[in-house]
Amino acid sequence: MFKRISHAAALRRNVKPAGAASLRRCVSIFLCLLCFSACKREQRQFSTPPATFKSYDVTMSDIRPGVGGLPMPVQNPADQHAFDANEGKRLYSQYNCSGCHFNGGGGIGPALMDEKWIYGDRPENIYSTIVEGRPNGMPSFRQKIPDNQVQQLVAYVRSMSGQLRKDVAPTRNDSMNARRSEQRTEQKTPQQTTAPPQ
Amino acid sequence: MIETTRTIPRLISTLIAALCFASCFSSCGGIQNSINPAGPNAENISRLWWLMFIVCSIVFVFVMIALLLALRKRTTEAADRVPMLEPSEESERRRRNVVISFTTITVIVLFVFLIASYSSGRSLRLNDPTKNGLSIELTGHQWWWEVRYQDVDASNIFTTANEIHIPVGVPVMFSLRGADVIHSFWVPNLAGKKDLIPGKISTIWLQADKPGVYRGQCAEYCGLQHAKMALWVVAEPQEQFNAWRQNQTQQAMAAASDTQKRGQQIFFSTTCVMCHAINGTPAGSNIGPNLTHVGSRQMIGAATLVNTRDHLAQWIRDSQTFKPGNRMPQNNLSDADLQALVEYLQSLK
DSSP, rough: OOOHHHHHHHHHHSSOOOHHHHHHHHHHHHHHHHHHGGGGEEEOOSSSHHHHHHGGGSSSSSSSSSSSSSOOOOOOOGGGOOOHHHHHHHHHTTTOOOOOOHTTHHHSSSOOOSEESSOOHHHHHHHHHHOOOOTTTTTTTTTTTHHHHHHHHHHHHEEEEETTTTSOOOOOOSOOSSSGGGSSSSOOOOOOOOOOOO | OHHHHHHHHHHHHHHHHHHHHHHHHHSSSSOOTSSOOOOOOHHHHHHHHHHHHHHHHHHHHHHHHHHHHHHHHHHHHTOOOOOOOSSOOOHHHHHHHHHHHHHHHHHHHHHHHHHHHHHHHTTTTOGOOOOOOOOEEEETTTTTEEEEEOOOSSGOOOESSSSSEEEEOOOOEEEEEEEOOEEEOOOOOTTTOOEBBTTEEEEEEEEOOEEEEEEEEEEEEETTGGGGGEEEEEEHHHHHHHHHHHTTOOOOOOOHHHHHHHHHHHHSSSTTTHHHHTTTOBBBSSSSSOOGGGOSEEEETTEEEEEEEEHHHHHHHHHGGGGTTOSOOOOOOHHHHHHHHHHHHHOOO
């Protein structure tokens, strides 16, 4: 089987013009180089990096005095790494987020896997929600959770409604899945909504 | 001149060889050594090991001698002899007999190994579970050990970490669980290895006949800090063990001094409380090791550092320098806060 293929390949190499061989070489080199593109996927940082955004960066209103629009949207570094998103997933259950938000479907707290956002869908909004707390139940985790772990949680919360890249979002659980894995969740378009009446 | 230039490298190489040979014996004795057994299980294993080692050494020496003899014979014979094309009946029979006898010896030796291995495997099983004096649930986490002492009386159940005390001469039954990935429990001086597999409970028993401290080590690669996932087994006389156990079942000591109270407040108001439990206080999370009696432990960080004030302070501030990748975050506490926290934790005897 193998012999026949290599024989055929050898024949083809003889028949085709010299350009084909160099093209094939280029393609194989390109494919090899492609392997390195995923190098940063699992990159981890052992020392706690400084937070890229603080809760006071967050505004709930589009209306601003003076000239200029909203400040530049902030990038969450944890959004880029599969390791961080998975750490967020671990912390989500270990810090008992699931106690109120369940596996994303919501219960005592609002659902996190749907498109509705009461306090904003941007990373800095979710960061603020975790650090500051929100009325009617969401506690403040200020000083209790280090900044980088909050960012990991933010990345995971966004992955629940499909906001992260497919190669970053966590894959299926080790144990039985309560729902589709975050990686397979289709991206939902965030919509602003108001809190349900108490 | 030529003599000396030759002898010096030869001397050095001889020295290096001697050193390498001597280093083989450096691990004899010691607290993490399967051929220094301190209990019936480990004794069984080391007996089997010695049997195999001695028999295989003898076989190895015989094979080497035979090889050398054959080489010698070939060189002395090759000069004048003509190769024999038609070997005589006599020499054929001799050779056949040699092959048959050595094959028979090999088969016998292998059968002896088989029986020895099977019988020592059988004797590792605990035949009478009612004889069992102590039952411990051991859970492997990345990268530390959660130790839970079981008891029929629920008020005597307690959880500790990375340090197992056992009474001398009593068989101890371990039920092993894995919390995240596969780990393996191995205290070479006391017993063989057993894996801790997530979603499955496996059991192993061990017994220490000599009092002492034995080091255990995770023996299944489990991630970044697998090498620093160790534990201590402290085998002590029954009365001493009872006293230790009595202390461990108690709730944490109340913060006495003002500094300790401040330390306790820091514990409750910062990241500590998210992962660690101190029984008798509102801190009740079970993500990290239980710290109810952390001051009484000999080591911290799964036997990474000796439990001293300085080490504990450095560990809390930045454990990542000692054990990069472990799950404990860095803490930017002020010096005064850190000292108060350490004071409080060290008071938890």
